[in-house]
Amino acid sequence: MLAGRFRMTSSITQATAAPSRVIVVGSGLAGLCASSELVARGVPVYIVERQQKPGGNSIKASSGINGVPTRFQAPGSDTVAEFYADTLKSAGASFRAAKTEARQKLISELTSSSASAIDWLVDEKGIDLSRVAQLGGHSHARTHRGGGATPPGASIVLTLLKLLQASPLVTLQTGTTVTRILKSNNGEVVGVEVSREGKPETIEGPVIFAAGGFAGDSSGLLAQYRPDLEGFPSTNEALPGSQSLLADVGGHLVDMEQVQVHPTGFVDPKEPSKRTKFLAAEVLRGEGGILLRQGKRFINELKIRKEVTDAIMALPPKDLQPTKQWDIQILLDEAAYETAKAHIDFYIWKGLMQKTTISELEHPEMALESMKEYAATVQGKHSDPLGRSSFGHWGLEDPQPESTVYVGTVTPVVHYTMGGAIFSTEAEVLDDSGKPIKGLWAAGEATGGIHGENRLGGSSLLECVVFGRIAGRNAANFLGAKAL
Template structure:
């Protein structure tokens, strides 16, 4: 062998090794963000000290998910101090786990004529709920969809987030769900970029391990002027470290963005949807914060509207875990199919509600107290390549495996051939699917050596559509949704999953991050203006 050929082989070997190290580093970094424990270390004890007080007035943002981060960013733009309080040890909430992307239309990234159906798609997805308080719901939906273009552009141009890839998800008439072209999932990319920007502002302070216990009102039923919270602070060194719980009062107008109640299994979820007992969730187990709002007069709406996502990964290493990782909707949007006993059974591009209902009518897998179904998610090489940033992470986590077509059972192989014939226009899909993403298999026998990506999935509790009643600017109301005369709770705004009325029966994929940005930005802006006017 020539010396030149030997050096060439050495070069490419080193290149492959470095690529493997790079991918492992990226996925380790994302994994630490997504799977960090929300609980303090076991060797840390909690004691309570006397109450402390923060006399400096500031915009108080409760919850460090995307809604809270958006509110904090807009408030800081108006040159007021911001205190961001989160009960978890690390910021990000469920937003940091978001894996499909953020909706926006029309944007410069959509390679299509102007998208004009976002409003009607959202109304259709909201279902029967639109018959109640129709005008109020339409006002919220209009705010969401009309500001979606500016929300995406704000994240890209102002916050430096890559959202250049656009996919079509279930329930959407057009491709409008944006994500980045790199390895980081969109939720993590957005949250980390915004946190970095916020921490560069000297008027911003983040308090983690900070549990808000109540809102402060000047008089019963009066304006909100602050919050009472329990702040866990670490003291001591080495083995003597403990966390001391301090009762503290923060003063200022409040943006409440503490998230939903999907993980409150034995609390609000059991109260409003006892029929969902035993179904796993994507949400960390923690109580909903809605009671804090109702104590100051806030009204709740749509609390029985809970979204079941059809595809949560069943981890082969821990099949009965009640906390599951979402199989992003983009996997189906890019061409993936769902199989039960090797056969397709549904249009994978239908709404989450529709697909979940179809799956849950199938025979349930015998899993003891856990309620699970045994469905297979399969992507061909084209879909795998297009969703590579997601697939690589799922493979690393052991949730997805790659298999040659020749190693699949006969029924599954036949289903691949039948679906390929539909994609290639040789037959009409019996389930009505007309959008096929980037599926490229032709269904021929010479493709048996090609690899497909497969994983087991089951329906999971994912999102709660109900919450505090707000208007289209994010102000929290003390009257029922749709009442003509609005009664506002002064000094209080809401944004994100803690609020209700926007999504109705069912939320479109990609609209949760959008909701956080649109209403979070408005809430932060108005709270800052309120604080400035009062000083």
């Protein structure tokens, strides 16, 4: 009788009569937030994760999570209306020009729930988010992280995981890939088909889809929607995107061509063509670092990400087939190093940067000439021919061949995908006609519609918390209603 409830199932697991748990696909921040809400309501959760280790790309997040207004911000410094306006502006002209009422409601939900998202993490989960920074595109300091050395993604994800794993209501099944979402004949989502150690299984229950984006899928979804980015390295794990599973059950995908490329991912000299790269933080350029190609500067390093990326991509690439990348050096002097020391020491430890002298660089004469010109610009002897007007803490006044520098090789990397399944403020996955698909919710980078052309830094972790929690609450109510 049960097999009849599934469409096209190749089930080998006999399911029970009524769903007794909610399935969460993905163990990144969105999945963990949804699971936390389910557990808080006494609902059993079955988390399916394809990787051996849980945490997804969320665990790598390095800048923080947005929230407005919070007790950690300067009192009265910021409002939800300003956060909303910044988000709308960042989403771009095409987003604003389109009929976007439903999408603007999503931004409204995201921004107005941001303070309670921070409160929940801090007060209920005990996570330190007491430091606040201002990231690009924001009109105020509103991106929260902790005071310690652990980056925010790791501290949030590891705390939630620990709490969830202590609950008898949680099953975390790693090394298991969801290959299909299953619908009953009446159009309701009733489970998933998974592959574990090459064997198919069926798991029954309503589904929260929190499977992340497709920035690491350079030969799959990226190649399909952005052929110009095919073969690009990424800060994300080099794994296929899973959005097509939603499309297969009627989910409507939007903005799939909107992809955020970061100009500086480190090329590891030990594995130069490796697809997954480590992010070279913006602070390196902000504190005075310069970008060189064959020893020559070519762009104002402080232009927005897209302009720096475009300038690099206009240069000849380095042939490392099938990975498409460039050979750009990021370079700082001693004084800039001192202010970015924590970052650079870590990068040196990882083998991604090295301390050296100008004479040891690959194009020493040209590099020396470029640095002499830059040093003169910093001292106000002339304006920067490339238009840079802020130089962080660069202090080297008279570069010489034996001057110490800190250098690494960088290339543009695909960082975040704005597109995904359109969804409602209740985290319901919507079909082509805008109707919710029963029994299916989504949250996190798997969804589309909020960020338009550009996601603001710190808003991705936020969307995971806000919509992950909503998804968890609604799936719990759905299950409760069925049990009546």
